[in-house]
Amino acid sequence: MNRIAEAIERxxxxxRERARQLFTRIWEELSPEGEPFHRCLLAHYMADVQDDPREELAWDLRALEAAALSTDERARELHASLSVRAFQPSLHLNLAEDYRKLGDLARAREHVEREKGSADALGEDGYGRMIRAGIERLSRQLSPE
Structure with missing residues (x-):
């Protein structure tokens, strides 16, 4: 977690380049048998440092796949504040944005709906407000005029 946190901070x-290098090195050590929540977190942030939207999508899909293999209990063992369930809305928000960038609006809308369905797991804190605002922004962008 410390090395992942260092890459996220960078x-x-x-x-972005140094973060990509760090993420890549850690990913090679983790994958595919590594701790699922570590893989989820790393892939989620690795997506953010990609220049190609197709690569960003690939990393966000890896994050969602790894999240499906993790549990809230295991996440809390890594850090008391972590929750896979509360991370789901962010994962779907990122995927919706990826698909929007790539012009696949149907899939983007699908992930917006999935994130809306999981938004009840968000807290009433800055993170929760940020993700809810992202959901609303993207919903408006994807709404037929």
Missing amino acids: SQRGD
């Missing part, structure tokens, strides 16, 4: 500071 990406958030704008050092």
